[in-house]
Amino acid sequence: MNLHVPIREPLLDVRDLHTHFVTDTGTVKAVNGVSLQIEAGERVAIVGESGSGKSAMAMSLLRLLAHPGKVVAGEINLEGHDLNRMSERQLNDIRGAKIGTIFQDPMSSLDPVMRIADQMVPPIMRHLRLRRDAARAEAISWLDRVGIPDPSRRIDAYPFEMSGGMRQRVMIAMALSCRPRLVIADEPTTALDVTIQAQIVELLKELTAETGAAMIFITHDLGLVARFAHKVGVMYAGRLAEFGPVGDIFARPQHPYTQSLLDTIPPVDQQERRRLAQIPGFPPDMKRPVTGCAFKDRCPGAHRHCFEEAPELAARGNDHVAACWLPEGLGADRTVERPLVEPLAPTGIPGDDRVAVEINNLHKHFTGRSALPWRKPPTVRAVNGISMRIRRGETLGIVGESGCGKSTVARLLLGLDPATSGDIFIDGIAQMVFQDPASSFNPKMTLSSIIQEPLIVTGWGTRLEREDRVRELLGQVGLDESYMHRYPSQLSGGQRQRVAIARALALKPSVVVADEPTSALDVSVRAQIINLLMDLKQQLRVSFVFISHDLLTVSYVADMIAVMYLGEVVEYGSADEVFHTPAHPYTQALIAAMPIPDPAAEAARVQTPLSGELPSPLSLPPGCSFASRCPKATDYCRSHKMVLKPYSATRETACHYAN
Amino acid sequence: MAHFSIPLPARRTVSIDLSRFNGIVRLLANRRVQLALMILVPILLLTTFRSVLPIAGPLETNLRAMTKAPSLEHLFGTDRMGRDIFSRTLAGIQISMFVGFAVALLSLIVGLVVGTLAGFFGGAIDRVMMTITDIFLAFPSLLLAIGLVSVMGTGMLPVVLAISLSDVPRFIRLQRSMALSLRSRAYIDAARTVKASHLWLMTRHIVPNTIASLLVAASIAAANAILVEAGLSFLGLGIMPPAPSLGNLIRDGQSYLEQAWWISTLPGAVILLIAISLHFLSDGIRQVLDPRSRK
Numbered sequence: 001m002n003l004h005v006p007i008r009e010p011l012l013d014v015r016d017l018h019t020h021f022v023t024d025t026g027t028v029k030a031v032n033g034v035s036l037q038i039e040a041g042e043r044v045a046i047v048g049e050s051g052s053g054k055s056a057m058a059m060s061l062l063r064l065l066a067h068p069g070k071v072v073a074g075e076i077n078l079e080g081h082d083l084n085r086m087s088e089r090q091l092n093d094i095r096g097a098k099i100g101t102i103f104q105d106p107m108s109s110l111d112p113v114m115r116i117a118d119q120m121v122p123p124i125m126r127h128l129r130l131r132r133d134a135a136r137a138e139a140i141s142w143l144d145r146v147g148i149p150d151p152s153r154r155i156d157a158y159p160f161e162m163s164g165g166m167r168q169r170v171m172i173a174m175a176l177s178c179r180p181r182l183v184i185a186d187e188p189t190t191a192l193d194v195t196i197q198a199q200i201v202e203l204l205k206e207l208t209a210e211t212g213a214a215m216i217f218i219t220h221d222l223g224l225v226a227r228f229a230h231k232v233g234v235m236y237a238g239r240l241a242e243f244g245p246v247g248d249i250f251a252r253p254q255h256p257y258t259q260s261l262l263d264t265i266p267p268v269d270q271q272e273r274r275r276l277a278q279i280p281g282f283p284p285d286m287k288r289p290v291t292g293c294a295f296k297d298r299c300p301g302a303h304r305h306c307f308e309e310a311p312e313l314a315a316r317g318n319d320h321v322a323a324c325w326l327p328e329g330l331g332a333d334r335t336v337e338r339p340l341v342e343p344l345a346p347t348g349i350p351g352d353d354r355v356a357v358e359i360n361n362l363h364k365h366f367t368g369r370s371a372l373p374w375r376k377p378p379t380v381r382a383v384n385g386i387s388m389r390i391r392r393g394e395t396l397g398i399v400g401e402s403g404c405g406k407s408t409v410a411r412l413l414l415g416l417d418p419a420t421s422g423d424i425f426i427d428g429i430a431q432m433v434f435q436d437p438a439s440s441f442n443p444k445m446t447l448s449s450i451i452q453e454p455l456i457v458t459g460w461g462t463r464l465e466r467e468d469r470v471r472e473l474l475g476q477v478g479l480d481e482s483y484m485h486r487y488p489s490q491l492s493g494g495q496r497q498r499v500a501i502a503r504a505l506a507l508k509p510s511v512v513v514a515d516e517p518t519s520a521l522d523v524s525v526r527a528q529i530i531n532l533l534m535d536l537k538q539q540l541r542v543s544f545v546f547i548s549h550d551l552l553t554v555s556y557v558a559d560m561i562a563v564m565y566l567g568e569v570v571e572y573g574s575a576d577e578v579f580h581t582p583a584h585p586y587t588q589a590l591i592a593a594m595p596i597p598d599p600a601a602e603a604a605r606v607q608t609p610l611s612g613e614l615p616s617p618l619s620l621p622p623g624c625s626f627a628s629r630c631p632k633a634t635d636y637c638r639s640h641k642m643v644l645k646p647y648s649a650t651r652e653t654a655c656h657y658a659n
Numbered sequence: 660m661a662h663f664s665i666p667l668p669a670r671r672t673v674s675i676d677l678s679r680f681n682g683i684v685r686l687l688a689n690r691r692v693q694l695a696l697m698i699l700v701p702i703l704l705l706t707t708f709r710s711v712l713p714i715a716g717p718l719e720t721n722l723r724a725m726t727k728a729p730s731l732e733h734l735f736g737t738d739r740m741g742r743d744i745f746s747r748t749l750a751g752i753q754i755s756m757f758v759g760f761a762v763a764l765l766s767l768i769v770g771l772v773v774g775t776l777a778g779f780f781g782g783a784i785d786r787v788m789m790t791i792t793d794i795f796l797a798f799p800s801l802l803l804a805i806g807l808v809s810v811m812g813t814g815m816l817p818v819v820l821a822i823s824l825s826d827v828p829r830f831i832r833l834q835r836s837m838a839l840s841l842r843s844r845a846y847i848d849a850a851r852t853v854k855a856s857h858l859w860l861m862t863r864h865i866v867p868n869t870i871a872s873l874l875v876a877a878s879i880a881a882a883n884a885i886l887v888e889a890g891l892s893f894l895g896l897g898i899m900p901p902a903p904s905l906g907n908l909i910r911d912g913q914s915y916l917e918q919a920w921w922i923s924t925l926p927g928a929v930i931l932l933i934a935i936s937l938h939f940l941s942d943g944i945r946q947v948l949d950p951r952s953r954k
Contacts, residue, residue, distance in 0.1 A: 414852045432852055434845040442846045444867040450846075453863075454853040503849065 009080065010037035011214050012061075012182055017074035019053075019060045026287035030056035030069065032238035035313075038231075040181065043208060043215045045229035045246070047222065047261070049522045051283055053238040054218050058184050061216070062095055079181065097127035100175030100213075104187040106167035110159040116143075117155045120174050127178040142173040146203060163613055165196040169203070176207055183208065183215045189224065193401035194549060198593035198609040201228055220523055222265055223552070223595030226250060227602045231319075234258045237284050237294035240313060244320030246599045254322035256299045256329045264527035265597045266556035275534075276527035276556075282492065293325070301330045355427065356510045356543040357390040357413065362422035364408050380617045382408040384567035385422070387644075390511065390560075392427075395537060395544040397558030397575060399551055399590065403614055405567040406547045410515045413545065428510025431503075435516035437496035441488040447474075447499055448484040454506045473502040476539075477532060494525035501532065511543040518553065530557060551594045555579040563587045566617060566625040569644060573651025583647050583658040585630045624656070632657050685947045692943035698936040702929075706753045715743040717750035717903045726919045736921040738911055747903040748926045754904045755885045755933070758819055762884035763877040765823040770830020771873060775861050777831065778838025789835070792828045800825030804887065808896045818897050822884045833876055837869040875945045882937035889930055905930050 019031035030053045038044050046054045060071050063083065076083040078098060083091065095101075103109040111119055117136060120143075124135040136155070143151035146169040159167055168188065175183055185204070189197040205228065208215050217228060225232055225246065232249045234242040234257060242255040253259045263277030281298040284290055293310055296302040305325050313321040322329070364383040370376060382405045390396045398406045411417045414430050431454075434440045441450050451470045455461060461469065471481045477498040488496060497517060504512050514533070518526040530553065537544060548554050554561060554575070561578040563571040563586065571584040582588045589610040596602055612629045615621060624642045627633040637656060644652040686692050705712070714734075715721065721741035729736040735744035777788040795803070804821035811817040838861075841847065847864050855863075885905075891897035892906025900907050905926050912922025 411848075414848075416848055416851055430852065432849060434849070436845060440845045440849065442844075442864050442868065445863075453850060453855070457850065457853045457855045457859060507853065 011040045011042075011079060012036075012038040013075070013077040014061070015075040015077070017057065017060060017076065018072045019056050019065065019069060020072050021056075021065075021069045023068065028286045029238055030286060031060055032286075034074075034235075034238075034240055036233060036240065036243060038182070038214050038216065040214055041208070041212045042230050043205075043217060043228060044231045044233060045217045045219060045225040046233045046235060047219060047225060048235035049220070049283060049524060051286070052235040053286075054235045055186055056238075057235065058186055058216055058218055061184060062099055062101065063091060064095070064101075093127075096123045096180070097178050098181050100178065100180035100183045102168075102171050102175045102183065102185040102188045104190050106164050106171055106191065107159075109171060110167055112159055115156050115158055116170055120155070120170075120177060123174070124177050139173070139177060142177045143170070145207065146170070146173045147199075148173070165192055165199070165613055168192060168196075168200055172200070172203065172207070176211065176213070179211060180213055183213050184218075185215060186218045187220070188217070190219070190221075194551070194593045195401060195589060195610040196613065197224075198595075198607070199611075201595075202607055202609055204228070221595065222262065222523070222597040223602075226597050226599040227595040234261070237290065238286060239294065239323065240321075241295065241324075242320075242322040243313065244317070244322075248317060248320045250597070250599050252317070252320075254316045254320070254329045255295075255324045256301055256326070257295050258322075259329050260298075261523060262597070264523050266530070266552050268552065268596055268598070268601075276531055278528040278531060279524040293323075299330075301326050354392045355389050355425075356392045356394070357388075357427070357430070357545075358425040359386055359388045359413075360423050360425075362386045362409070362412060362424065363420040364405075364412055364417065365420045378618045381567050381620065382617070383412065383419075386567075386569055388562060388569070388572065390543050390545065392510065392543055393537070393541040394560060395546055395558045397554035397561045398545065398547045398564060399549065399554050399561060400564035401549060401590075401614065403566070403617060404564040406564050407515055408567075409564075410513045410545065410547055413511070413513055426511060429507055430511045430513055431505070431507065431509040433497070433500045433504050433512060433514040433517045436520055437493050437500060438520075440496065440500050443488055446485050446487060447491075450488070450499065451503050451506055454503065458507060460507070469506065470502075473505055476505065476536065477502045492525075493521050494528055497521065497525075497529050498532065501529075501536070505536070505540070505542070508540075509542065511545060513545040513547070515547045516549070517546075519548065519550065526553075533557065551579070551590055552596075563590065566614065566620065568625060568654065570626065570642075570655070571651070571653045572644060573647070573653075577648070577651050583651065583653040584626075584655045585632050585657075586626050587653075589629075624654075682947065686944065689943040689947055691939040691946065695936040695939035695943065698932055699940070702752060702933065703756070706749045706756070709746065709749040709753075712746075712749075714746045717742065717747040718901060719743070719746075726915065726922075728919070729921050729925070735925040736919065738919070738922050739915065744908070744922060744925060747908055748905070748929055750903040751905040751908055751926060752929060752933070754815070754898060754902070755888055755930070758815070758822070758888045759881035759885045759937075761819045762822045762826060763881040765819065766826040766830045766880050767873055767877045769823070769827045770834050770876075771866065771870075773827075774831040774834025775838050775865055775869075778835035779842055779857070779861055779865060781839070781842075785835070788831070792831050795824065796828040796832075798825070800887070801890070804891060805894075805896055808891065813896060813899050815898060818888055818891055821891070822887050826880045826883070830873065830876060830880075834869055834873060837872060838865050841865050841868055871944070871948045875941045875948070878937055878941035878944065882934045882941075885930065885937075886934055 015035050017031050017034045018029070021028040021030055034057055046057065048054045056065065056069060059065050061076055061083070063071060071084055074084060078094065083094060086094070117139065120139040121132065121135045124130060124138050125132060128135070128138070130138060140151045140155055143155055148154050148166060148169055162170065189200050192200060201224065204215070219225060229246045232244065232246050233240050234255065236257050242249065242253065242258045249258060250262065253262055260277055260279045264279070266276060279298055284294050292307040296306040299306065311323045311325050313323045316322045362383055363385055366380045366382055368378045370378065386409065388396065398409060400406050410432070412419050413424060414432050448467065448470050451473055452466045455466045455469060460466065470484060474481055474483060479495065479498055491499065518529050521529060533544065534557065536542065546554060546557050558575045561573065561575045562569045563578065563584065565586050571578055571582065571587045578587060579591065582591050593609060610629055615628050621628055621638065623638040623640050624633070627637040630637065642654040642656055644654045647653040647658055719742060721737065723741065724733065724737050725741045726739050727733055727737040733743050733745060735748055737743055773788055777785040803825050807821040807824065808817050841864065847860055850860055850864060888897055888904065889906035889909065892904040893910045897906055898904035908926040909923045912919065915922055
């Protein structure tokens, strides 16, 4: 081994880490020889597809693996002590004290039956050797620093009394309260809305800078990486494929896998409406031994050597290493693989002005039960007066944070729930692609009967005709007919979403409503599904309603965008305009909060995250519903309701001060 | 409706999907199921073919062989009227098995229908059905059975009905809760968007996904029914003597326990064996169905 003498001892020095999960069907080599060094104060992002071993790697550092995971070899040196040789008791002094952890789901990582104080104070007492009252004061000061209002009272709250964003702040306070040298955060913002995510990311940046703690940040969101990280590690099949400074990785990626991952992201610049790159194939089965490079089967540049010997990490520049036999990975040629998408006119099909969907003053109110019979029952105005038109062949993107009513609009469009008032006209039928590919299908039905179901129910054709239609549909979504007799459990997430699209297209609908169709998928698969939707839109001239919280994807897919906030559309117009020159302060905030997968652009942006959270939908403010969080709000806004008004020829906005 | 003109492929391959039988194969590979079948299958064979076995009929008395201890001639011995206990036990098992099967089937069907309707439709239908169910759940099952038998008289039908009446609410509850959670699945929404009928949704999407759990409950209910039937007969509220129900056999021998232990003990042991193996069977089914308990 090449033993160079470091000028400064790294904070964390991991050498040749191996983690295995022994199961009845074989040993999963989740981490297969990872070495990396992290300096104090450094923020390192680890990216990779699900199953690449990034979470297993992070949990191995703490030896907090779920059964039957086990670190089988390697050194984990933290400030000169090998954690892998420590006893469980010694480790307990490290966990929390030297290493803090932030998990993905703030709902399940706090104990629901314990007050915040009971979860925060004992670790502080133990690790900082403080008495109870001093530890409590310390905890309160941390809650204050993470932005919990009224911390001396909230410390005695239970987790369920707080919102998801607040709980994640508590998690951060807990992780940092014992002044750890290293913080491990496993997808800490994935469960949160974009504006809250922006707040949390800024908070983490600030606090780690302040305490000088290093951070390992696991994520699949390359935009977040660009915003947050100093260094990036790309994991593939249990190994580091590439590791280097964030600017270098984005500007000069060296490994074909990193290069492909970066190309799967929709471009920010709409002028360059290229097809997204997609990574063919699947990651290797981690139970089988791999000969040669693990990425060779999916790599367009693979040659003989790649099949014979696995490449080791080798220097590719300052601090930049990559494990690939090709000197520049796929090099600059890789752009040739991506033909440009034929740009569609923003109005849908040229010369076809017919309307596919028309929505007039749509309302959906959910009425609860009042606590006392003479009180007015609480009412949530999930959709509160929406009017829209979708032309044939046009894609409407609906964006907004959770609770804005976007999914309710979808259910109303499909006729799954009755509207409270207003009307919906659909020229033809509407079909749906759901978010969660796992619960979209009856597990007891074959794909053939799943796709046939709409045909059978509507009495379409004979059995043979229906089976032919299933073959045709499978072909359209890029699956061959051998899939007909498979069950949903035998498919990957991306394949399931293809089947969901095939089922939605079976009856030749005029509009397909897709509610977060890609958010449960890995980035590489996400690109495949988006490409497929774009192709189908052009081939079949079907209108899409694309609902997502991911603005970048929506702006890429959609012709028109509607931005929703608390049941109302606050801005509506052509995708380009809304995305590049947002008029409404909320749209502006959403776009500012959205991380851009470009470190240089991210560094140039001034971050002023939107403050506050959604007001309770049970008691909406009388005026503009956004006034409580709006930087431009005046007394007029707080007392007067805003409605959509024309802003330009192709745009409407509901803000008094938009001009 | 549009018609798709696609040339038929020249040859259609008919493929039989083997994974369809996966469940049964996995079930037979399960240790507990094997153990249960090893006990239940011989017992069932013996009872089915007892008429061709070289043993006396269950009601045949033999005054020259009263209260004989178990021997090769009378495997389980004889009672005070010289009736062959082994033969009577086999006949009793037949009755017990019938009661167990009838109760399980009846509970399954009623539970499936009522539970699906209540869980799927919710609202007023659910509330009415669940209130009635809860009332039945509030009575101890034996009390309910005693009440019913005292109204309808003794015999096979009242016994089956009485036991079912106390089992059915549990089946309804179980099926309702499963239907309730399945009702909001995305695939049901997908079928709703094409205006699938309620009957279609219930028979195609809900029942196939709940039937396995109900079968587990049914095999436990069968074991329980056999025990309750024996209990009712023992109390004189079940099958009327001289019909040889297992409960009757135990009651017959009760007063002779000191002189002729075999009259009660051996049929009792058979009841135990059957109940245990039915529990093994349900445990095995549950293990096969529940992916978490699989290693």
